[in-house]
Amino acid sequence: MSSLTDSVFILVVVLDLFLLASSRLNAAIRAVALQGALLSILPVLIATAEHHPAHTLLLAGGALVVKALVIPWLLFRAIREAAIRREMEPVIGFVSSMILGAVGVALAFVFSRGLPLPIAGQHEFLVPTSLATVWTGLLLVVARKKAVTQVMGFLVLENGVFVFGMLLSGIMPRMVEAGVLLDLFVAVFVMGIVMFHINREFSSLDTAKLSALRD
Amino acid sequence: MILRACFQVGLFLLLPPLLLGVVNRVKALFAGRQGPPLLQLYSDLAKLLRKGTVQSRTTTWVFRAGPIVGVAAVATAGLLLAVAGEPALVAFSGDFILFAYLLALARFFTALAALDTGSSFEGMGAAREVTFASLAEPALFLALVVLARATGTLSLSGMLGPGLPVAWGEAAPALVLAAIALFVVALAENARIPVDDPNTHLELTMIHEVMVLDHSGPDLALILYGASLKLFLFGAIFTRLVLGFHFESVLAAEAVFVVGLVGFAALVGVVESVMARLRLVRVPQLLVGASVLSVFGLVLLLR
Amino acid sequence: MLVLLVLVPLGLGALALAFRDNATRPLFMLAAAALHALGVAAIWASPPPPGAGGYLGVDPVGKLALTTATVLFLACAVYAQGYLRRRSDRDNRIFVGGLCVLLGAMTAVGLAQHLGVMWVAIELTTLSTAPLIYFDHDARSLEAAWKYLLVCSLGIALALLGTFFFALSGAAPSGPRSLFLSDLVAAGPALSKPWVRAGFVFLLVGYGTKMGLAPLHSWKPDAYGEAPGLLGALLSGGVTTFAFVALGRVHQVCRAAGEDAFPRDAFVAMGLLSMAVAAVFMVGQRDFKRMLAWSSVEHMGILSVGLGLGGAAASGAFFHSLGNGLTKGVLFLSAANIHRAFGTKQVEGVRGAARILPLSGPLFLAGFLAVTGTPPFSPFFSEFAILNGAFGGGRYVVGALYLAFLGVVFIGMGATVLQIVQGEPSSGPRPDTEDTWLSAGPPLVLLGLVLALGLFLPRGLRELFDSAAALVVGTGS
Numbered sequence: 001m002s003s004l005t006d007s008v009f010i011l012v013v014v015l016d017l018f019l020l021a022s023s024r025l026n027a028a029i030r031a032v033a034l035q036g037a038l039l040s041i042l043p044v045l046i047a048t049a050e051h052h053p054a055h056t057l058l059l060a061g062g063a064l065v066v067k068a069l070v071i072p073w074l075l076f077r078a079i080r081e082a083a084i085r086r087e088m089e090p091v092i093g094f095v096s097s098m099i100l101g102a103v104g105v106a107l108a109f110v111f112s113r114g115l116p117l118p119i120a121g122q123h124e125f126l127v128p129t130s131l132a133t134v135w136t137g138l139l140l141v142v143a144r145k146k147a148v149t150q151v152m153g154f155l156v157l158e159n160g161v162f163v164f165g166m167l168l169s170g171i172m173p174r175m176v177e178a179g180v181l182l183d184l185f186v187a188v189f190v191m192g193i194v195m196f197h198i199n200r201e202f203s204s205l206d207t208a209k210l211s212a213l214r215d
Numbered sequence: 216m217i218l219r220a221c222f223q224v225g226l227f228l229l230l231p232p233l234l235l236g237v238v239n240r241v242k243a244l245f246a247g248r249q250g251p252p253l254l255q256l257y258s259d260l261a262k263l264l265r266k267g268t269v270q271s272r273t274t275t276w277v278f279r280a281g282p283i284v285g286v287a288a289v290a291t292a293g294l295l296l297a298v299a300g301e302p303a304l305v306a307f308s309g310d311f312i313l314f315a316y317l318l319a320l321a322r323f324f325t326a327l328a329a330l331d332t333g334s335s336f337e338g339m340g341a342a343r344e345v346t347f348a349s350l351a352e353p354a355l356f357l358a359l360v361v362l363a364r365a366t367g368t369l370s371l372s373g374m375l376g377p378g379l380p381v382a383w384g385e386a387a388p389a390l391v392l393a394a395i396a397l398f399v400v401a402l403a404e405n406a407r408i409p410v411d412d413p414n415t416h417l418e419l420t421m422i423h424e425v426m427v428l429d430h431s432g433p434d435l436a437l438i439l440y441g442a443s444l445k446l447f448l449f450g451a452i453f454t455r456l457v458l459g460f461h462f463e464s465v466l467a468a469e470a471v472f473v474v475g476l477v478g479f480a481a482l483v484g485v486v487e488s489v490m491a492r493l494r495l496v497r498v499p500q501l502l503v504g505a506s507v508l509s510v511f512g513l514v515l516l517l518r
Numbered sequence: 519m520l521v522l523l524v525l526v527p528l529g530l531g532a533l534a535l536a537f538r539d540n541a542t543r544p545l546f547m548l549a550a551a552a553l554h555a556l557g558v559a560a561i562w563a564s565p566p567p568p569g570a571g572g573y574l575g576v577d578p579v580g581k582l583a584l585t586t587a588t589v590l591f592l593a594c595a596v597y598a599q600g601y602l603r604r605r606s607d608r609d610n611r612i613f614v615g616g617l618c619v620l621l622g623a624m625t626a627v628g629l630a631q632h633l634g635v636m637w638v639a640i641e642l643t644t645l646s647t648a649p650l651i652y653f654d655h656d657a658r659s660l661e662a663a664w665k666y667l668l669v670c671s672l673g674i675a676l677a678l679l680g681t682f683f684f685a686l687s688g689a690a691p692s693g694p695r696s697l698f699l700s701d702l703v704a705a706g707p708a709l710s711k712p713w714v715r716a717g718f719v720f721l722l723v724g725y726g727t728k729m730g731l732a733p734l735h736s737w738k739p740d741a742y743g744e745a746p747g748l749l750g751a752l753l754s755g756g757v758t759t760f761a762f763v764a765l766g767r768v769h770q771v772c773r774a775a776g777e778d779a780f781p782r783d784a785f786v787a788m789g790l791l792s793m794a795v796a797a798v799f800m801v802g803q804r805d806f807k808r809m810l811a812w813s814s815v816e817h818m819g820i821l822s823v824g825l826g827l828g829g830a831a832a833s834g835a836f837f838h839s840l841g842n843g844l845t846k847g848v849l850f851l852s853a854a855n856i857h858r859a860f861g862t863k864q865v866e867g868v869r870g871a872a873r874i875l876p877l878s879g880p881l882f883l884a885g886f887l888a889v890t891g892t893p894p895f896s897p898f899f900s901e902f903a904i905l906n907g908a909f910g911g912g913r914y915v916v917g918a919l920y921l922a923f924l925g926v927v928f929i930g931m932g933a934t935v936l937q938i939v940q941g942e943p944s945s946g947p948r949p950d951t952e953d954t955w956l957s958a959g960p961p962l963v964l965l966g967l968v969l970a971l972g973l974f975l976p977r978g979l980r981e982l983f984d985s986a987a988a989l990v991v992g993t994g995s
Contacts, residue, residue: 003387006388007388010388010392010511010515013511014392014508014511017504017507017508017511018504021500021503021504094500095499095500095503098500098503098504098507099503099507101507102506102507102510102511105510105511105514106510106514109514109517109518111716113518114712115712115713115716116710116712117686118686118687118689118690118693118710118713119686119689119690119691124518128518130679134676134679137675138672141668141672147664150668154668154671154672154675157672157675157676158675160679161675161678161679161682164679164682165682167682167686167689168682168685168686168689171685171689171695172634172685172695172696172697175634175685175697178634178638186641186645190645190648190649190667191667191668191671193649194648194649194652194660194663194664194667197652197660198660198664201656201657201660202657202660207664210660210661210664210665211661212657212658212661213658213661213662213665213739213740213743213744
């Protein structure tokens with residue numbers, strides 16, 4: 001079982017690196033959906049004796065529905081309405097993003113050495129995966145021009161926070177659920193509405209066009 | 216012992232054209248065609264050896280040396296290769312660096328021969344090939360470093376030898392990532408789709424093919440043979456990495472190895488059939504992606 | 519009772535969203551403001567016990583922030599009646615509903631004694647105000663709304679990670695295992711220091727983004743510049759104050775864990791950086807609403823410096839949060855009036871505001887004087903207290919830089935404001951934009967309060983500032 005959990009964490013990081021490299025929005029949305037699905041089975045895999053089984057299943061089910069189904073559906077609709085398929089050359093190029101992402105993954109492993117877990121029996125990949133995913137999300141938001149990719153970056157960042165929240169789901173279950181799923185869903189929902197307006201106003205989802213305001 | 220060494224050398228020298236035949240057969244099957252016979256490349260080589268050479272007046276000894284050094288270097292690299300879990304004929308600590316640089320030497324002379332013709336098309340091909348090679352080499356090294364770290368040795372024979380099953384037991388995810396990276400490097404070094412299309416006849420889309428456009432007769436035979444040897448080399452590393460089990464009998468090991476090689480060739484054929492060639496600006500991203508995967512594997516091993 | 523204080527505005531907001539009549543919907547805002555003011559007055563009269571199972575509770579920090587918010591919101595609610603009547607062409611459903619929800623969310627932040635509840639409430643302030651920035655429905659305000667939403671959501675997500683880190687610092691079997699502020703502070707040295715340190719970094723970035731400290735301030739000029747002035751007043755006077763409260767709570771936990779050296783240095787550094795950045799961009803600013811946004815960045819920097827210096831300076835910082843909140847109300851509301859009268863936010867297009875708007879023009883000027891720390895307005899005393907704390911504690915470089923930046927801001931802002939307010943107007947005011955009691959009354963009242971606080975600071979308030987500072991940074995610097 002532990003090697004399966006290992007593989008899930010590693011696959012999450014590999015998906016992060018893939019997202020940094022991909023310019024095709026369809027593939028990127030599918031990768032985010034897959035990452036969400038993987039993360040939703042993690043609570044089941046790492047549940048220990050402290051966890052309440054009903055809570056774990058509720059969290060897993062909720063995460064699966066929101067992260068792997070609803071949000072990708074919203075994103076697909078957004079790109080269909082805006083008729084965009086690719087991210088053109090972003091602010092930080094694809095190769096540089098990948099390299100920065102790899103550096104971030106390495107640093108995440110280094111930093112998590114310095115953060116000893118006070119709760120015993122937790123998976124050792126949990127903190128590095130979480131930090132690496134947060135870093136990837138930040139890179140995506142900062143480096144990309146299309147609004148859809150920026151929202152995806154935000155989603156990936158939330159995925160990283162979700163992974164971390166699983167450390168706490170034994171002692172503070174409601175915090176994790178409320179914190180992450182609500183935040184994610186509502187924020188992305190609002191962003192979806194704003195993206196709809198952006199598309200209508202600018203006839204594009206290219207945030208490079210959102211540059212009229214400057215000093 | 217001597218018998219085994221002879222068998223290995225014989226396998227290395229005689230099997231490679233069959234691998235290319237397998238690749239072409241698989242591609243044809245995907246396309247719904249019958250395809251050329253599996254032993255087609257042998258016939259092609261024989262035919263080419265019988266023909267005469269045509270050499271341009273603008274070329275020098277470099278042009279003639281290119282194919283020869285190409286095959287010689289690759290064949291020498293083959294001596295360093297551990298086959299089927301047994302040690303290679305020549306093995307010492309750090310021999311994987313020599314391995315990589317022998318391949319680089321072959322590529323260097325091929326590119327020089329291309330530049331020697333003074334034609335712009337060959338020059339363009341040489342420039343592209345060398346650019347991609349400069350990205351593929353770090354990827355290759357990183358993948359081999361992952362392997363070295365996992366098995367704890369710096370020799371190819373050690374990396375692909377008895378330490379490998381143990382490494383799979385301890386560090387399987389890192390080795391999977393290294394295997395994927397190696398496969399991508401293999402595709403890049405052997406000029407296969409998605410990096411280069413070996414069947415294209417449009418010079419502007421060629422990378423490797425255009426470098427060898429001016430060679431004819433025995434020179435071309437040497438080039439084709441060298442390319443197949445290179446495919447064998449990468450296939451051997453990949454196959455041994457993926458099928459890194461411990462075998463009791465030598466016969467079983469060798470048999471599994473040959474079957475694995477054929478499987479590798481089939482896999483290359485499948486990849487060539489289902490993917491299209493990437494735009495040239497995307498190839499660096501692919502190769503850096505392979506490097507990044509190896510780096511991640513290394514991070515997993517070093518933590 | 520505390521639960522009611524949060525739920526009543528939220529409920530009125532929900533009702534406003536469902537209400538049909540555009541013309542009378544603004545009254546919901548007035549109702550929410552009035553009821554909220556009553557509630558806060560009751561809190562002053564007799565401190566209520568903690569509510570909602572300990573998740574909500576009143577302490578000096580929260581009480582101060584709530585007072586600021588309720589006075590500001592009341593003024594803005596009155597202003598909104600006139601404003602929304604003048605903008606009756608627009609559907610104000612989301613505007614009124616969102617502002618009522620904002621009041622409820624801000625109250626929740628002030629009352630929260632649980633870091634998780636606090637986080638949810640701050641998230642709610644972002645989500646409820648982002649659509650409101652888009653009230654004008656044009657390309658520029660859409661761009662501002664997008665940047666605001668994205669940057670603040672990003673910050674909030676990082677703050678969630680920081681909150682998780684704090685939770686983990688207390689998650690050892692012998693630890694408090696809770697996110698209640700009192701539990702974490704009581705556990706103190708038992709908290710795992712690396713986690714507290716790492717959590718502080720994320721929480722500083724997260725809540726600092728919400729507060730608008732440099733270098734996390736990029737959304738502010740756009741958002742405050744494009745939002746309606748009413749919203750700008752509430753954001754810069756209200757929401758940033760509560761983000762400051764959140765940072766104060768974070769600091770409480772860090773201090774209890776013994777990890778407060780780095781946080782205080784970080785606060786001073788980011789505060790000075792904010793003041794510097796604001797000073798640079800304030801000079802020669804072409805858009806007077808963006809100028810107010812930079813002023814907000816500057817004042818958040820001042821608050822941060824005060825918090826980082828500790829002791830008397832922290833007390834001054836809390837005093838400043840009250841004064842700043844009210845003064846921003848004056849500035850944004852009067853700027854909104856000027857904007858509407860002249861039809862432009864660009865400085866070139868506005869001259870002689872004092873002639874055309876006999877109340878708003880001088881109010882804008884007076885607000886400028888107040889916000890840059892001119893006596894006898896209250897910001898002078900609070901900024902002076904911070905300066906005193908700096909020099910008194912031997913932080914001469916900090917004090918000198920602080921003074922220098924304040925000076926540059928005064929000159930830069932002054933040039934712009936005087937240009938707008940003085941001179942001969944090129945034409946008369948546009949129709950239906952003259953000063954009325956509804957449009958100029960609220961900022962006038964707010965200015966009066968700012969002046970009054972400067973002239974005479976009631977002892978009750980002074981004690982409140984001191985106890986808030988003692989709670990967050992401890993006594994002594």
